[in-house]
Amino acid sequence: MKKSIYILFILLLSISAFAGGKTVLENGVKFIEIRRDYTETMSVVFFVRGGTVRETTANNGLGSLFSSVWVKSSELLKKIEFYGGGVGASVGSDFMESSFSIPSEYFDELIPYYEEMLLNPVIDKKIFEHDKNLQKEGIKASDDSPDSRSFRGFMKATYANHPYGLSSEGTLESVDTFTLEDITEYGKNILQGANITVAVAGKYTDKQLEKVKSVFAKLPKGEPFEVDCSGSVIKEDKTVTDHDDDLQQAKLYIGYTAPNASDENYPAVKVISDILGGGMSSRYFNELRKDKGYAYSVGAAYPSRICSSRFIAHIGLSETNVEDAIESIQRMNEEFVNDLTEKELEAVKNYMLGRILIDSQTNSKQAWYACFFENAGLGSEYFANYIDVLKKISLKEIKKASEIFHKPKTIFILK
Template sequence: MLKKINITILLIIFFASLSIAGGKIVTLKNGAVLIENKRDYNPTFSLVIMIKGGIFRENHENNGIGNLALNSWEKSSKLLKVVEDLGGAFNTSNLSDFSEISLSIPSKYLDEILPLLQEFLTNIKIDKDIFENEKRITLIKLKAIQDRPDELAIKSFMKATYGSFPYAMDTLGEIETVKKLTINDAENFIKNLLQAKNMVVSIAGFYSEKQKNILTDIISKLPKGEKFQIKCEKSNIENDKIVEKPHPNIKQAKLFMGYTAPDATNEDYVPVKILSEVLGGGMSSIYFNILRKEKGYAYSVGSFYPSKLCNSRFVNYIGLDYKNVKDALATFDEIGKNAEKYINNEKVDKAKNYLTGRILMEAQTNYKNAWYAAFFETLGLGGRFFDNYISSIENTSTEEVIKAAKKYLSGHKTVFILKGEN
């Protein structure tokens, strides 16, 4: 009861702040979407730019170009040094469905930062030495993955479950592809990336109307470009698959088991998010209690369900002795197919409280406020979906969560096992 009261208080505070902020969403003449949320009580400013495409802009010949290009571009800029000297943060990244540029700064320095942001976005420059250094660092990271079983296992699982679909590629790239990348490849990637029709620009915090207009003018001058098309065909699992891979440096096995899960615009998106928390969201989850507490199999166990533009995966994972793998797989199957035996109102309410509490607390920062708005807009849910997301979690019933389990955890699956050599 106390937890429900706490969540209600958080909701009241959060939505009160939203109504005061008066968020707006406009589409600029060049096609960029601008989302603004004035939060004058917080003397900082955050900007998040998401550009649709992500790993879909790469192929098996240039895999890793997005990560390398963005990191080199960021570190070559004067903007990075000035922002960090002023106590702010500036980052770029390439993810599965989009590329991200983010900036957070005390609002009193915004006038100083805006001209540097304009220079960064309109005059693409990558320093050759910085590019070569970032390339060297990336290759070191890729080689190190072979000695990091957890990273190797998830990377191998993604390849096994997505096959030839772009999500199978690691955004970091592969050693053989990164070696071939040039500074010209990086500059061309950035120039092709900065097309307004694929861009969502989200701002939150304390800023003046004049500053907003200057930023709008900067974004409006970016080339319109063409809508980037993402095709989701063949992103589902069509056949059962089991892949085992030996590793010389591990004694216990790492098991990943994945099912086709809905994209972010699907009506089952929220029920499956709750399902993931109920089954594998921590020490009170069903998987933890059965596979670790009761059976004593696991040193780590859980589940996750990433938000994706195309078919995602509902992934169960566990670290355990190889001799127990067969029973662990059977246990995962049993729980999914007979969810009504394991899932009840108490477990669902606990999961809902955790999800809403975590999201609401995160969104109190300007960066996360701007990030969520851009994220949901990019996924096709709309920049105002945050409000609906919270209420959808609150209003999802136990029966809907059980229905989602039976629907998604009984189809074709991919199993990947990283095991010791002996």
């Protein structure tokens, strides 16, 4: 079995990508090439440094609304489905990102529309009003969802005044103030070369590659956006409790300061996340759901971030079991390394490697990983190194990384 997994790993890694060149255009755009001639498609993915970290409570949700309206207002969206392609944009904590994927043979038909969308974004007033209302309805729905409400409450509690505590969709108060001029100005400010990393992955000719470069080279350079990481670390233990009389079960989140994506302990904490809360074989599942019968849902999350992230344990359970669950999770977090075996560690790593490698086989995912790791400061080619690092993680490295559980934490309870 182990031999079969290893063969699959080698096969997937060997066909994943041909590392191409990386250049910096005169306007500051970082341009990455990933040639994969055995495919019949190509993807252009770009990241803009600064997602919700650009926002404040006053304009929270502006990036999310722009991303939606910008794409929907474009002529490209009207044309691309006919050719079997797709285009989209979204905003996360650290980046705004956009993807453009097409069959390579239709490049000439579609690239003019992509160029127009990127260089001369037009915001349709009707689409703006429609999507603004949609976003407000989404916020209301989130307020009515215990899962969404509790997660937003936890993020606000654990990050306090840092922008990571903001929701990408914003608030009813902030979104209600947005005007067409706000969206247009946001587009001008964010589509600037100094903050953009673009990756082209798939099958393309040299001429097509140069055309994509020429499109991005026309963007204004602008000023580099610097992410302020101050305030992203938990300084002291904090417990926040929110109440909902209509709630059928309590929601519990426990969060610890976790490494940013460029930290040496980042891969090891990713593995710890799977050991403790990665599925039905995880420590949380076996004790809290299988043995104690507490949880309908239980797990762990560790988002990849430029600033300090969070290791998050989460569980839905009866209010009467919350205190014991807190004690149980803290004990497992601190003590799991004492009986972690090489066999269990190897099984978790193999599961992770298979999941990551299968997920990364599309052109768009290859381009996404290149952009992400470049912006994390590790270099666009780091993906292959990341896989190798995961394979070699030892019990000693897991023990070192688990020290995060001996530092201050945030507990959020919705009951």
